[in-house]
Amino acid sequence: MTRVLVVDDDLTVRDVVRRYLELDGHQVALADNGEDALRWIGENHPDLVVLDLMLPGIDGLEVCRRLRQHSTIPVVMLTALGEEENRIAGLQLGADDYVSKPFSPRELALRVSSVLRRASAKPPMAGPRRLVDGDLAVDVAAHRASLRGAELALTTREFDLLLFFMSHPGEAFTREQLLEKVWGWDFGDQSTVTVHVRRLREKIEKTPAKPSRIVTVWGLGYRYERAG
Template sequence: MNETGRVLVVDDDVTVRDVVRRYLELAGHQVELAGDGEQALRRIAEQEPDLVVLDLMLPGVDGLEVCRRLRARSAVPVVMLTALGEEEDRIAGLRLGADDYVTKPFSPRELALRVTSVLRRSRVPAERTGAELVDGDLRVDVGARAVWLGGRELPLTAREFDLLVFFLSHRGKAFSRTELLSRVWGWEFGDQSTVTVHVRRLREKVEVDSARPVRIATVWGVGYRYDGGS
């Protein structure tokens, strides 16, 4: 499975763009650059990349707005660059559908590894390759990475898809946020709010009423458990 791809790097800092470009190219990726949100959106409209590295602090159209507009039309993976300590912006980006994040100052090598990881997971089914998972009117084609609810295809991001497949493959078992970070994200450490936000977004898409979920249950003091809607 090819783990490289076309990556659009969006950052207004020329030095950051150049360093990120060099490390991503060393990892085998094709890299395009954009210095602001408007330029990024034009590039994406002209030819959608395989992944976007997106700084949230951009002049004009900021990174959150870029992410919002992008998610309105595409599920292309997004890795955010956020300032250290800007937790509210990071959570806002995850709520808008970003797949991963790296905080500044960051290791370019770590960013390149995160990009490769997100690309790999966006192309390879999380588990049970070729399987079809069904829960009432919710159907998941794991091989095609496609999800339907009541016959309507759902626009899930790569992480949302992986999380749903993991839940469906382990029905009735409770998992902590730490376990989900490890099993779904592949992180041995990280911000547990990442899991919380992704579960919230997934509920909004697969539950009849996300405020009263019946598929993805909260297990107080533990984490989450998939009970199923049927």
């Protein structure tokens, strides 16, 4: 049984989300502030965190930032409708997905299941078990990536995105196509892709502002270019 921590200062939201996630078979813990959430995560290591950004004391962005300093636990953010800056900031800090308030509890439960499924998915039997591009390597079976021999701290989405790009060198993809193929969404905010590409560039490019691996195809999207 997967363990999910729901962090929100609204009792009604916590209770509704808990009931829907429990119906999906998850074990659910609750927290109403950032300090308690970080303490609980450190002691219990959940499989996923549902995190509201507007929290008393330590807000959700700071919780996400501190969590990403030492963990790749998947995070699904809850953001108020129209708070695009906070949403993008959360994705830049390493959140895997988001749902805007007011939201459908069933949609949130589906997003949680989707993120957990990708985080625990076994690599396909077909295809290479290891992808190497110069000093960049992806071990598909171990779900690890390394650059110049040092392991990269990638979130689930970042790893999936890198694996997809390296599996399709030289091919251009729109943001919409990447949402469908990497996130498994047939709709959604394409800025999610933009932010994840930016984060991935910061981790694998020598000069992120002038990327040589994940290049922008103007008017279309992105293309992965092999080194050399």
